[in-house]
Amino acid sequence: MEQILALAKKETPKAEVFLYSYEETPAIFEANRLKHLHTIQGSSIVLRLIREGRIGCSSTTHLDDRQSLVDRAIGASQFGAIAKFELPTAEAYAPIEVYDPAIESITLEEIVEIGNSLIARVREYEPELICEVQVARGIASIHLQNTQGGEAKYKKSIFYIAIEGTLIKGTDMLFVGESEVSCHPIKDVSRYSTIVESVKKQLEWAKNTATVTSRYLPVIFTPRGVAMALIPPLAVAFNGKTVLQGASPLGTRREEMVFDQRLSLYDNATIDHRPRSRPCDDEGIPSRCTSLIEKGIVKDFLYDLQTAGMANTRSTGNGNRGNGGLPTPGISALLIEPGDTKFQDMVQNMKEGLIIDQLIGAGQTNILGGEFGGNILLGYKVEGGEITGRVKDTVVSGNVYEVLSKLGAVGQETKWVGDSVCAPALYCQELAIASQR
């Protein structure tokens, strides 16, 4: 890294190198049995420099190709955007635990055993279920260094379990599933018992099929439903880049009450042992917790250095480098504050409506305008406060700015969905439902 910075320094005093290496070992189970073992190793290096006020960037996976990296970044800087920021200087980052050394001692045999036992326990409940499982262990190393003395170096461990079950009866297909991800190895049985229990509950609720006709109905989104349907439009709207472009419906509404006053949302990269946490972002800005919605009021947006510079504000430590180019503002982990209603009470208070857990095609619409919608892959009908069965061949659609402005209730229990969303269930008043037959 020093060598690349030294080469870059011959051309310009401002440069930064970002090195990312990883090794991941997933065990992949198909049709209830182990089918693949993978080892994925790799590393990539990104050079960003500022030359004559303009940004140039290049990246490669051949770590010894230093001169070409510098030449290509210089070439790009001729056309690059005008830099609106200074690279950060040296800083002592607050410790955030994202590495558990126990990850290194977990054996291949243990990983395989977790998958086998998960499948066995779920199939004990439903022998006809065909399961696909992934159990993976990964380690990533991040090293960032710039010409202004800024430097960050940390390791991250990731352990991941996901199960997807398919139950086929005639031409009827039911998909159930659950996943869990952490910086800790999820070895003890009680941790993955929650996965087993969750799948069992889905199977139980979906045992019968219920019908619904096309009309407006109240909908309870489970935490997973919230993450699939409601979060994508919000993630775009709170992105500082969307705001800067004037394309966010929230851009001019800071400090305004836009949402239900029971709704609070924040982005947090400082929670220990969460895979999206980190001491600093991919530009070396310390991680923090940023309040986006506080009791219904729009508070802040997410920025990286360049976007913040253009918007005359400061970076919120959300500079992310996706696949090796320039950083761009992105969410770390979005958390919705829990409310005061038990899930059970939400259901009991529903005369007629739906529970939506999984949608397909949810983000494939005008999310910029707040729209969401999709086919209910896993959802249930509620009648008179009771879950009566699974609904299918049914499409739901709506707009988050309408739906989240007046909620029926906010759930008491929150749940992590994947690595980047933690949410309670949300009771939404009226949504357009279209159903076949």
Add this chain to the structure above:
Amino acid sequence: MSNSNETIHEEINCALRNHSAEYAEIRLEESESTYIQYRGRELEDIGTSTARGGNVRALTKGGWGFISFNELGKLSDKVELATRQARVVGKETSFFAVTNPARDIVIASMKKDPSSLSLASKKSLLDEYNEIIWETPRIQTSSITYREGSRRIIFANSEGSYLEQEVVDLTLRVNAVARDGNEVQQAGISIGGRGDFGVVEGLHKQVKEIAQRAVDMLSAPKAKSGECTIILDPILAGVFVHEAFGHLSESDFVYENERLKEIMVLGRRFGGKHLNIVDDATLPNLRGSYQYDDEGTLSTRNYLVREGVLVGRLHSRETAARMQESPTGNARALSYRYPPIVRMSNTFIECGEASFEEMLSEVKEGIYAKNWYGGTTAMEMFTFSAGEAYMIRNGKVAEPLRPVILSGNVFTTLSNIDAVGNDLEMNQGGGCGKGGQSPLPVSNGSPHIRIRCCLVGGG
């Protein structure tokens, strides 16, 4: 692959000679990509990236080991590690269809090679497009993303195959965003090609249209949610056939699932006699075209549905052997980081006899849906969303609507197609995602089609 090809050839051969797996393969890859991205008026990101990497895959007793890496040395050790992993997994019998070992060199050829053009000339074309969007009144912002990539891949296996293939792929996405108060609408086009820069040139008229469409949508009403008759334009119908049927014909979903095998039995009727669905990687110069797949199998043309009846499916060597059918050359990998899995190539509905006007004239009230936001499938059920929609009233295209989400069930929707047009077009702007491998270059297409009782989510 900085060493000479001969040295690499020898190293690969040596690694593939000395191992104890039933089957082993090595893939080495070198790639370069250039990207130019605008957000609003300003250029946001421009640059290049290069990558070099490879993988080894080994099969023993039905179990697979797979190693991917950036450090290309010590290939024999990597074959050994993959073999060891396969042995941990494999407890049964391997199924792997026999194919002829292939030895060939495939060079990319294109009319206008993007690598022969300067970054400045590409940027100036995109500047022209961006200017057109910004000239349109009530436009709030724009985004333009151009990406070109070339890959050189060496593939060799323990059966004696040795292939060198070169692939060039390029994509352009232009998006216009209009705003009125809290109302935000957008419209866009996606264009792609197998390397020829010509496909992204001369789009000035289409860019002007999308900018205007974004603005017009601000005042358009939402569609009513429910069931109705829809006509799909060739682009959206292409997305439909890919999602509604294409994925279900990928045999890796089916080959180990007895129930699914019963459902997807060859000979089952899915639609009317006018419905013919083909997947064909051998067509020249489409984004999903290739000569050999990523297991070294020669590509083929395959009817999936002929006259409404299921007649074929897409295979890798393993799924073909397991289902006692012929390999079709559809095992594809996004890059060296991933093992090949069963994927589509160029998937389309063949031409029927109806003209668009005839189809339209028979609809009293319905929706004409065009272009795409996306599509997803969960085998039985699928969605595909239109970027552009209009009411059909008394046989004529009437007022514009907000974008709609369309949905269906493979066991009913295909049989609800009651008219197939005579105007097949291929859409090259999409990419396909499966098993974490996205976006894989594919193309899909169709003539205009009409579907009765399609589920519409309007909002």
